[in-house]
Structures are given as structure tokens and as C-alpha cells.
Amino acid sequence: MTKEQHLQRLRDDPLYVILGEALSCGRTNVQTAADVLAAGVRIIQYREKHKTWREKYAEAKEIRRLCRKYDATFIMNDAVDLAVACKADGIHVGQDDAPVSFVRQWAGPQMLIGVSTHTEEEMTEAVRDGADYVGLGPFYPTQSKRDVHAPVTPKVRQFALQLSIPVVAIGGIGKANIGALYAEGFRSFAMISAVVGQVQIAAAVQALRQAVAVD
Ligand SMILES: Cc1ncc(COP(=O)(O)OP(=O)(O)O)c(N)n1
Ligand SMILES: Cc1nc(C(=O)O)sc1CCOP(=O)(O)O
Numbered sequence: 001m002t003k004e005q006h007l008q009r010l011r012d013d014p015l016y017v018i019l020g021e022a023l024s025c026g027r028t029n030v031q032t033a034a035d036v037l038a039a040g041v042r043i044i045q046y047r048e049k050h051k052t053w054r055e056k057y058a059e060a061k062e063i064r065r066l067c068r069k070y071d072a073t074f075i076m077n078d079a080v081d082l083a084v085a086c087k088a089d090g091i092h093v094g095q096d097d098a099p100v101s102f103v104r105q106w107a108g109p110q111m112l113i114g115v116s117t118h119t120e121e122e123m124t125e126a127v128r129d130g131a132d133y134v135g136l137g138p139f140y141p142t143q144s145k146r147d148v149h150a151p152v153t154p155k156v157r158q159f160a161l162q163l164s165i166p167v168v169a170i171g172g173i174g175k176a177n178i179g180a181l182y183a184e185g186f187r188s189f190a191m192i193s194a195v196v197g198q199v200q201i202a203a204a205v206q207a208l209r210q211a212v213a214v215d
């Protein structure tokens, strides 16, 4: 798939699932990725904070292989070198990770670059620097990450809805609130606990899709 096709998917497909082994009900990342893909999810981010580079590389390569089989979009969290090494479709960087200009230089024009944002200024900067999409959050309290920012304000949410690039909402999103965010205008939702933290992944994915289904 081309970069434009991956970007189109970010606009069209609401479910963006983030992997993390510690939050996966005892499953490995590879097993979780297989279940998530089999359930129909087509955007996956590999986010692993407590493994060595080699462990992450080995896992990421395997998950990348699975993603290819399903024609899914594979995004690496934080590490540009790993993204390049395992031929990821995209890299997601935070405000403390490498800046977009460096990431673009290292990863090349075809790599999708996502940037975490929390304010209007950060979103403006991400667009100006050439990010392909922004993550915006947290929308709700989350148990999956420590020291997150305060929840995004209504003013920031309004600003995000006018942005020229896709906005991926994140933080405490699940079947109870995803429909309201969709009604507000958001179209892409990154989730950890609502999918990989569930024992029945297929049922969880189906419930999320139903919650954003429009007739
Ligand atoms: C889609 C998406 N949005 C935001 C984040 C958070 O990234 P970051 O701020 O770099 O924090 P860590 O995930 O690295 O802890 C994300 N990963 N994905
Ligand atoms: C990784 C991450 N980043 C956030 C941010 O606000 O930038 S919130 C978050 C955790 C998302 O996990 P869950 O879907 O389980 O709440």
C-alpha cells in the first residue's frame, strides 16, 4: 500500500489499536496482534516500553509480517531506527521524542509520521513541521499510561476538528464513549485497554465498530 492509502485508511477506519504486552491479559504481543487483525482491525501501533532493542525488533518484524498478510497499517512507537529496520508503514513520536524534521530525514518521504499533541500550539507545530497525522489526548482518564496531561479541553477539541490532517483521539476511549466522540466529529480512535486489555478481542472490536456505525 502507498502512503496515501495508509493515510486514507486513517481517515476512513475509526479503529487504531495500540499493542502493549503488560496490558494484554497475559498474551504475547504477537498473539494479540494476530487476534486483533483476525478481528478486522487494520491499523496497529507497536508500543513496548520495557524490552530490549533486539526483543522489540524481533517482535516488530513478526507483527509486521502479520500486518502484511492482512494488508494492515503497521506503526512503530517512539523509535525511528526500529521503524526503519522493520519496514514499518509509520512512526508515532511524542513531544519528547525526535522532532518531525529529523524523523523525516531518517525515515524518508514514504513513512507516515504521527505526533502526539495536547494543545492548539502543538497541533499547529505538528502540521507546520510536516506530520501526517496527530494523536490528541487524553480525552478521558486512562490506566494505561502514567503522568498523562490533563484531559483535552472543549476549545482544543474544537480546534482539532478544523485541522487539515487526520486527528487520532486517544486516552480512556472505549465502547461507552466512542460513539459520543464520533458524534462530536472525531473519526479515528486509538485504544489500548478497550481492545488488547479484553479477553474476547473479537467481541470488543465488534462492539466498538457498532458504536460508531452510522446508518
Ligand atoms: C495515536 C497515538 N497518540 C498518542 C500517543 C502517545 O505518544 P507519546 O506521547 O509519545 O507517549 P508514549 O505512547 O510513547 O508513551 C501514541 N502512542 N499514539
Ligand atoms: C499511550 C497513551 N497516550 C496518551 C496521550 O494522552 O497522549 S493516553 C495513552 C494511553 C491510552 O490507553 P487506553 O486506551 O487504555 O486509555
Ligand SMILES: [Mg+2]
Pocket (backbone or CB within 6 Å): 077, 078, 092, 093, 094, 097
Ligand atoms: Mg513516545
